[in-house]
Amino acid sequence: MTADPAPLVDPRTYVDGVPYDLLAALRETGPLVWVEEPPLLGSPGGPGFWLVLRHADVTDVLRQPRLFSSWLGATQVRDPATPDDLRYVRRMMLNMDPPEHGRLRRPVARSFTPRAVAALEASIRANAVRLVERVLGDADEGTCDFARDLAADLPLLTLADVLGVPESDRWLLYDWSNRVIGFQDPDYAVSAAFDPRSGTAAAREALRHRPVPGPDGRMPDPRTRAGMADLYTYAHLLAGSKRRGPGQDVMSILLGRDGDDRLSVEEFENMFWLFAVAGNETVRNGLPGAMVALLEHPAQMRRLRREPGLYDTAVDELLRWWTPVMVFRRTATADTVVAGVPVRAGDKVVVSFSSANRDERVFADPDRLDLARHPNPHLVFGHGPHFCLGAHLARCQLRALFEALLARTSSITYAGTPTYLRSAFQRGVKRLPIHWRR
Known part of the structure; x- marks a missing residue:
């Protein structure tokens, strides 16, 4: 009997973890499976989609943007609610095809090269040490919430540097990310961690435009402009300050373009959304995911303490094992065939990174964490023309935080049960209580 893929589209499934056994069973059934899209948690139903499960086929789809x-x-699995919403999000680099995609990507790519990240590395390491020392304090042992106390703040500090956002406003980025990735999670949909008393005047003005829940108690869809009005207000206020005093940050680079390369208003707004949200959420969920991986494999954690030279391969293996972004969508532009399966023009084709990164055809014993795994052709950062710009930056942050924490502790164990994000898109950790000893 063929395994039923229906649980994969229900965000509630992932509160208990990714159903890897189901993905493995589906991979054995075939390279693709058709998945229905019923109405769920207030979202309307959809036409269904092809889910691509195997590593080779995922890479084939991603490298053929035409x-x-x-x-x-x-690129979100669920269709935008209206044609206007679709037109707006199409102005985001993430949702563009070549050559338009390259027109926006090339000018900012130099901010994310290995050389550029190396220039940021000292700051990232210093921030990681400062965060760890703040949490440990003078005690010999204690408990903390790794997800909130450590994993949330490091990417915010890094992104504030890269994006040119004042450090005092960084928790705005946290709230925006929560609302986007946790749209179907009641704990995150109305996130309000930012304290306006500690932020800039621009941040306080942005809060005046923060959306509120509707009569049904739900926040507006964050994929719409109305759903993130506070973010766009802040983006334009930040842009004004960058025009008056440009720096070396990404926003200054974008705003410095002119002529045919000048960004439209929609392109600028969507670019800021992309960096503020996507630039934060993957690292912010990858960090506690990596900690879960080590807690579940204590022998591997002990090995990493003994052999710090393992970090070169360990970082990629921790990301593969966790895989923060689980799926991404494409749409077929013509009738075609994927791994022998006919796909019609207009069909949604959704690649499963969670499945591809556990594909036994590529990874020996794929459910096992092996910090020395090499080669490790995981797809955490995608593949093809949309390969993640921030891959080097993400690896640097993960390494910096674990080097700082493991060097200052002799043991780390669970201090409670982790709680996971209710999302079928992002594999998130909301709380991760740990007990540490110096």
């Missing part, structure tokens, strides 16, 4: 478009239906 045949599998990011622009046609955008």
Whole structure:
């Protein structure tokens, strides 16, 4: 009997973890499986989609943007609610195909090269040490919430540097990310961690435009402009300050373009959304995911303490084992065939990174954490023209935080049960209580 893929589209499934056994069973059934999209948690139903399960087929889809478009239906699995919403999100680099995609990507790519990240590395390491020392204090042992106390703040500090956001406003980015990735999680949908008393005047003005829940108690869809009005207000206020005093940050680079390369208002707003949200959420969920991996494999944690030279391969293996972004969508532009399966023009084609990164055809004993695994062709950062700009930056942050924490502790164990994000898109950790000893 064929395994039923229905649980994969229900965000509530992931509160208990990724159903890897189901993904493995589906991979054995075939390279693709058709998944229905019923109405769920207030979202309307959809036409269904092809889920691509195997590593080779995922990479084939991602490297053919002319045949599998990011622009046609955008990249979220669920369709935007209205044609206007689709038109707006199509102005985001994430939802563009070449050559338009390259027009926006090339000018900012130099901010994320290994050389550029190396220039940031000292700051990242110093921030990681400062955060760890703040949590440990003078005690010989104690408990903390790794997800909130450590994993949330490091990417915010890093992103504030890269994006040119004042450090005092960084928790705005946290709230925006929560609302986007946790749209279907009641704990995150109305996130309000930012304290306006500690922020800039621009941040306080942005809060005046913060959306509120509607009559049904739900926040507006964060993929719409109305759903993130506070973010866009802040983006324009920040842009004004960058025009008056440009720096070396990404926003200054974008705003310095002119002529045919000048960004439209929609492109600028979407670019800020992309960096403020996507630039934060993957690292912020990858860090506690890596800690879960080590807590579940204590022998590997002890090995990493003994052999710090393992960090070169360990970082990628921790990311593979956790895989923060679980799926991404493309839309077929023409009738085609994927791994022998006919796909029609207009069909949604969704690649499963969670499945591809556990594909036994590529990874020996894929459910096992092996910090020395090499080669490790995981797809955490995607593949093809949309390969993640921030990959080097993400690896640097993960390494810096674990080097700082493991060097200052002799043991780390669970201090309670982790709680996971209710999302079928992002594999998130909301709380991760740990007990540490110096």
